Amino acid sequence: MTFLNFLISGISLGSIYAIIALGYTMVYGIAKMLNFAHGDVIMVGAYICFYAVSRFDLPPLAGVILAMLVCTVLGMVVERLAYKPLRQAPSLAVLITAIGVSYFLQNMALLLWSSNPKVFPGFFVSASGDTGVELFGGELKISYVTLFTILICIVIMLALTWFTGRTKMGKAMRACSEDKGAAQLMGINVDATISMTFAIGSGLAAIAGVLLCSAYPTLVPTTGSMPGIKAFTAAVFGGIGSIPGAFLGGLLLGIIEIFAKAYISTQLSDAVVFAVLIIVLLVKPAGLLGKQIREKV
Amino acid sequence: MEAILKVEDINVYYGSIHAIKGVSFEVNEGEIVTLIGANGAGKSTTLNTISGLLHSKTGSISFMGENLGKFPCHKIVSKGLALVPEGRRVFLQMTVQENLEMGAYTQGGKSMDTDLERVYEQFPRLKERFKQVAGTLSGGEQQMLAMGRALMSHPKLLMLDEPSMGLAPILVEQIFEIIENLHKAGTTILLVEQNAQAALSVADRGYVLETGKVVTTGTGRELLESPAIKKAYLGG
Numbered sequence: 001m002t003f004l005n006f007l008i009s010g011i012s013l014g015s016i017y018a019i020i021a022l023g024y025t026m027v028y029g030i031a032k033m034l035n036f037a038h039g040d041v042i043m044v045g046a047y048i049c050f051y052a053v054s055r056f057d058l059p060p061l062a063g064v065i066l067a068m069l070v071c072t073v074l075g076m077v078v079e080r081l082a083y084k085p086l087r088q089a090p091s092l093a094v095l096i097t098a099i100g101v102s103y104f105l106q107n108m109a110l111l112l113w114s115s116n117p118k119v120f121p122g123f124f125v126s127a128s129g130d131t132g133v134e135l136f137g138g139e140l141k142i143s144y145v146t147l148f149t150i151l152i153c154i155v156i157m158l159a160l161t162w163f164t165g166r167t168k169m170g171k172a173m174r175a176c177s178e179d180k181g182a183a184q185l186m187g188i189n190v191d192a193t194i195s196m197t198f199a200i201g202s203g204l205a206a207i208a209g210v211l212l213c214s215a216y217p218t219l220v221p222t223t224g225s226m227p228g229i230k231a232f233t234a235a236v237f238g239g240i241g242s243i244p245g246a247f248l249g250g251l252l253l254g255i256i257e258i259f260a261k262a263y264i265s266t267q268l269s270d271a272v273v274f275a276v277l278i279i280v281l282l283v284k285p286a287g288l289l290g291k292q293i294r295e296k297v
Numbered sequence: 298m299e300a301i302l303k304v305e306d307i308n309v310y311y312g313s314i315h316a317i318k319g320v321s322f323e324v325n326e327g328e329i330v331t332l333i334g335a336n337g338a339g340k341s342t343t344l345n346t347i348s349g350l351l352h353s354k355t356g357s358i359s360f361m362g363e364n365l366g367k368f369p370c371h372k373i374v375s376k377g378l379a380l381v382p383e384g385r386r387v388f389l390q391m392t393v394q395e396n397l398e399m400g401a402y403t404q405g406g407k408s409m410d411t412d413l414e415r416v417y418e419q420f421p422r423l424k425e426r427f428k429q430v431a432g433t434l435s436g437g438e439q440q441m442l443a444m445g446r447a448l449m450s451h452p453k454l455l456m457l458d459e460p461s462m463g464l465a466p467i468l469v470e471q472i473f474e475i476i477e478n479l480h481k482a483g484t485t486i487l488l489v490e491q492n493a494q495a496a497l498s499v500a501d502r503g504y505v506l507e508t509g510k511v512v513t514t515g516t517g518r519e520l521l522e523s524p525a526i527k528k529a530y531l532g533g
Contacts, residue, residue, distance in 0.1 A: 168406070178390055185382060186400060
C-alpha cells in the first residue's frame with residue numbers, strides 16, 4: 001500500500017512537471033528557443049494567487065484566474081520586449097537573454113515581495129475540513145490537492161491536443177513550428193502565433209504555480225527555478241517539441257523522483273532523476289516521443 | 298491584356314551580396330511567364346521578394362495596381378498571389394488534408410469543402426492519401442501537394458519555383474501538364490525553372506536572368522530558337 005501511495009504522489013508531482021513542461025515544449029516547438037524564464041513565471045503566478053486570496057480575500061478560483069491573466073500578459077510582454085528583437089539573432093544570444101529574464105523576474109519578486117517565505121493557503125479542503133480521502137481503512141491517503149492536480153493535468157492535456165489538432169489557430173501553430181517561411185506564405189502571421197504560444201504557455205505556468213504551492217506551500221522568489229529545470233528535463237526526456245512527450249516525460253520524471261526519494265535516498269533523488277535522463281538520451285537522443293521523421297526526396 | 302504583376306527596378310541584397318540588380322518585368326493576365334537562368338542567377342530570390350519573404354531596397358512591385366512593398370509577407374497571399382516555394386516546403390508532419398487547409402488559411406473557411414473537392418479533382422493522388430502525413434509522400438506527390446496547397450487560396454497569380462526539381466522525367470511531364478491545365482483554366486502563372494526547355498515550351502513569354510540581371514526577353518518560341526539561349530541553357 002505504501003507503494004501505491006508513492007505512485008500516486010509521483011503521478012501528482014509528475015502532473016505539475018507535465019503542465020510546466022507543456023509550456024517549455026510549445027515555446028520550443030514554435031519559437032525554437034528555450035525559455036529558461038518559464039519557471040519564474042510559475043513563481044509570479046503563485047505570488048499573484050497568494051496575494052489575491054490571502055490579502056485581498058478573493059475566492060481561490062478568482063485568484064487562479066487573476067494569476068493566469070497576469071502570467072499570460074507577462075509572457076507576452078517578455079516575448080515582445082526580450083525575445084522578439086532577437087528573432088534573427090544566434091540561438092545562444094536568445095538563450096542568454098532567457099537566463100537574464102529569469103534572474104530579472106526573481107529579483108523583481110525579491111523587491112516586490114521580499115525574501116521572507118510566504119505560506120501558501122490550502123485551497124483544497126472540504127467543507128468538513130478534510131484535506132483528502134482515506135481508502136482501505138486509512139492505509140491509502142489521497143489528498144484533494146493530488147486528485148485535483150492529476151485531473152487538471154489530464155484536462156489541460158486533452159484541451160491542448162484538441163486545440164493543436166482540430167482548431168485553425170492550433171494547426172497554424174504546428175505549421176509555424178515546422179516552417180515559418182512556408183507558414184507566412186500561407187498567410188499565417190508568425191509573430192502573432194509566437195505571441196499566442198507564449199500566452200498559452202504562461203497561462204499554464206500560472207496554474208502549475210498554484211498547484212505546486214498547494215502541494216508544497218512555501219513560496220519564495222526562487223520557488224519556480226528548480227521545478228522549471230525539472231520540467232525542462234521532462235520536456236527533453238519526452239522529446240522536446242512534442243506535446244504528448246511533455247506529458248509523458250513529466251509524469252515519468254515525477255514518479256521516478258518520488259520513488260528515488262522513497263526507496264533510494266532523499267539526497268540522491270535529483271541525481272537519480274538526471275541519471276535516468278542521461279540514459280534515455282543515450283539510447284533515444286530525440287527523447288521518448290521525439291520525432292525524427294524520415295523525409296523522402 | 299494588361300499587366301497584373303509589374304516588377305520595376307528591384308534590388309535585393311543578402312547582407313553585402315547584391316543578388317538582384319535592377320530587375321524589371323511584367324506578367325499579363327492569363328499568361329504563363331517564365332524566368333530562366335543558371336544557378337544563382339536570382340530567379341528564386343525574385344519570387345521570394347514578390348511574395349514578401351525578402352525585401353527590395355529600391356523600386357516597386359505592384360500587383361493589380363497595388364504596391365506590395367508596404368505589406369508584410371503574411372498579408373500578400375490574400376491579395377491573390379501564391380508561391381509554391383522551391384523545395385516544395387510542405388508541412389511534413391501534417392496530413393495532406395491539413396496542408397491543404399493551411400493553404401486556405403486566409404479564406405475564412407466558407408468554401409473549404411468545395412475548394413478541397415476542386416483540388417482533389419485536379420490531384421486525385423492527393424485524395425487517395427488525404428489522411429497520410431505529408432512526410433511519407435514521394436517527391437512528386439509532395440510537389441502536387443505544394444501546388445494544391447497554393448491553389449486553395451484562389452490565387453490570381455500562381456508563382457512556381459522549380460516545380461520539376463528532383464523529379465523523375467515522367468513526373469516532370471505530369472507537372473508541366475498540370476501547369477498547362479491550370480493555365481487553360483484561367484490561372485496566370487509565373488514559372489521559375491532550370492529546365493529551360495520545358496519551361497519555354499509552355500510559356501507565352503520568358504525572361505533570361507544572369508547574375509541578378511535580365512539579359513534577354515522574348516516569347517517562349519523566340520527564346521527556344523535563339524542560338525545564344527540554345528547554347529547557354531538548352532545544351533547546344
